[in-house]
Amino acid sequence: MEFRPHKYQEEAINKIIKIDRCGLFLDMGLGKTVITLTAINDLMFNRFEVNKVVIIAPLKVAEDTWVKELSKWDHLTNLSMSLVLGDKNKRIKALETQADIYVINRENVSWLVTYLGRDWDFDMVVIDELSSFKNPSASRFKSLKKVIGKSSRVVGLTGTPNPNGYIDLWGQIYLLDSGERLGKTLTRFRDTYFVPDKRDSYRIFTYKLKSGADKLINKEISDICISMKADDYLDLPDKIFVNHEISLENRRSYDELEKEFYFEFDKGSEVTAASKSVLINKLLQLCNGAVYTDGDKYQVVHDDKLDKLEEIVESTLDSPILCFYQYKHDLDRIINRFDFAKELSQDNIDAWNKGKIKLLLTHPASSAYGLNLQDGGNVIVWFGLPWNLELYQQANARLHRQGQRRNVFIHHLICANTVEERVLDTLQRKGIVQDELLDYLAFKYR
Numbered sequence: 001m002e003f004r005p006h007k008y009q010e011e012a013i014n015k016i017i018k019i020d021r022c023g024l025f026l027d028m029g030l031g032k033t034v035i036t037l038t039a040i041n042d043l044m045f046n047r048f049e050v051n052k053v054v055i056i057a058p059l060k061v062a063e064d065t066w067v068k069e070l071s072k073w074d075h076l077t078n079l080s081m082s083l084v085l086g087d088k089n090k091r092i093k094a095l096e097t098q099a100d101i102y103v104i105n106r107e108n109v110s111w112l113v114t115y116l117g118r119d120w121d122f123d124m125v126v127i128d129e130l131s132s133f134k135n136p137s138a139s140r141f142k143s144l145k146k147v148i149g150k151s152s153r154v155v156g157l158t159g160t161p162n163p164n165g166y167i168d169l170w171g172q173i174y175l176l177d178s179g180e181r182l183g184k185t186l187t188r189f190r191d192t193y194f195v196p197d198k199r200d201s202y203r204i205f206t207y208k209l210k211s212g213a214d215k216l217i218n219k220e221i222s223d224i225c226i227s228m229k230a231d232d233y234l235d236l237p238d239k240i241f242v243n244h245e246i247s248l249e250n251r252r253s254y255d256e257l258e259k260e261f262y263f264e265f266d267k268g269s270e271v272t273a274a275s276k277s278v279l280i281n282k283l284l285q286l287c288n289g290a291v292y293t294d295g296d297k298y299q300v301v302h303d304d305k306l307d308k309l310e311e312i313v314e315s316t317l318d319s320p321i322l323c324f325y326q327y328k329h330d331l332d333r334i335i336n337r338f339d340f341a342k343e344l345s346q347d348n349i350d351a352w353n354k355g356k357i358k359l360l361l362t363h364p365a366s367s368a369y370g371l372n373l374q375d376g377g378n379v380i381v382w383f384g385l386p387w388n389l390e391l392y393q394q395a396n397a398r399l400h401r402q403g404q405r406r407n408v409f410i411h412h413l414i415c416a417n418t419v420e421e422r423v424l425d426t427l428q429r430k431g432i433v434q435d436e437l438l439d440y441l442a443f444k445y446r
Contacts, residue, residue: 003034003073008233013039015226016155017047021176023130023156023221025438027230028397032157033069036126037076043124043153044100045078050124050153052100054112056144057128058369059085059105064346065371066103066128084108106132110143120147129369130156131390133175134168136186141171148175159397160390161225161438164430166217167194167207173221181220193217227438230401237378237407239400243424244312245416250302254286254418265301269293280419287415288384290329298329305383305413306337312381312411313338313359320357320377324364324395326384331361334383352376364388364395374404381411385423389430 005013009031015022016039026032036055043050055066062085070076082099084091091111095102102122104112106129113120125148127133133141148154154176162168170189173182183189193216194207230236248254257263261273271291273279285291289305290298313321323341325331335341342348344362352360353375360376364386367373380399386392400408414420 001072001074003038003075005035005038006031006233008228009035009038012226012228013042017042019224020152021154021224023158023161023172023176023225025161025225025227026157026159027228027438028159028394029230029234029236029401029403030228031402032128032159033065034073036155036157037066037070037073037079039155040101040124040126041076041079052122053102053124053126054122055101055103055126055128056106056109057103058132059107060366060371061128061369062103062105064349066101070101084112106140109140113143113147116147120150122151124153124155125151126155126157127175128157130158130172130175131160131162131168134171136171136174141175144175149178160393164389166209166214169217169221173225176224181224182217229438234402236400236402237404239396240407240409242409242411244308244411244413246304246308246413248287248302248304248415248418253301254283254415257286257291258283258419265293265299269297269299271299283419284384284423285327285329287418287420288325288327288330289333290327292327292329296328300333303333303337304415306333308413309334309381309383310337312379316379318358319379320352320355321359321379321381322352322373322377322399323359323361323381323383324367325361326363326386330383331363334359334361349373364391367395367398369394371398372401372403373398374401378404378406378408379411380408381413383413385412385414385420385427387423387426389427392427393431 012024012026012035015024016036024032040050040053057066062083067081067083070079070081079101080099081101081103082094082097084094084102084104091108133144135141156172156176161172170182170186183192190207193210193213195210196204197206197208199205253263257271261279264270271282271293273282282291286301289302290300292298325334331343338359341359341361342357344360344367348357348360349371351357352373355376378399380396396410412424414424
């Protein structure tokens, strides 16, 4: 297929070529994969500045998206790719295969750094979903930090650079500039731009921005980071959000668990929450209809959400539905109710996009990144919401992206007067913080 880049894609490609270490905060659906591959192709075969590239990506994206994009476009036929996936022997064999680009899942970054040791010879590193390296305490960050300075070029790709606020930015920007803009340490970054927020006598739990600090941070990183929103560049169909308020029939179990951190079911099984965080998780489980009581064993509490899902399935007629669940017992119970439902797999992705699956089930952590599902349908149902804004936005973008021809309906199943209302409110409030950064960095061509 011939690649005819939009003007915004040309600008993003030039950003990668001109800036050795840059961050592309591209909204979902803007074509970050083909943008990056086009830049690599130019740097490798026209400018002779790059010889060997490693792309670090979420597992399903590493397995599917990059290799499909490479084979899709006529101008990329010179590039070769090796997938460093699977067990240790398969990964080693893939590394020993002669190729221009090596793609590895982020869970194996520490292994890659250890295996290569001083022989790290990638002169370009592409981090797909840079925000997954936001935690400087994580082993993947610590490992990559050791070697990334040896690579002359680094590209960080993400659509959600600060899903939980500006505090998330330090680790990501450090991998790009080794601390030049936001400080060499997270402590210095916090001391410069933040003040303690929630705390007790011994610990600080959260931080909040100092007055005007957001503008200072934006200014510091604006020379190496570019932001583009899909709404500014693509004529996408609308996203239509529908909140279904569900009244719990078994209200007593929820209220008692919330008040006492304990509830005993009629059959003798019981659920106990040892802390507030555990309690919130148990309450969210209960809202979905079941609670884990002992290991993998769970107690069914109600079918209120299953009944609502059935209503949506019936009302959408022939329209396929992409349903995001949160817990394994959600998956079990949905499949028991709907014998035609299918769980996401590589084979089912193709079947879904051909319109052969009415109800496709997946956890957002397994499908939020990179998968193109827009050809299969335009209806999303959140059986339960995640706390993670990044997962939520990325998951919705599986259908609401370039190529989607219909309005996308996003249904939230929310139990009234429960912690689920707080989750939805939290997602909405966190989105405001992120949009401030993206708006500031947004590239507007004239």
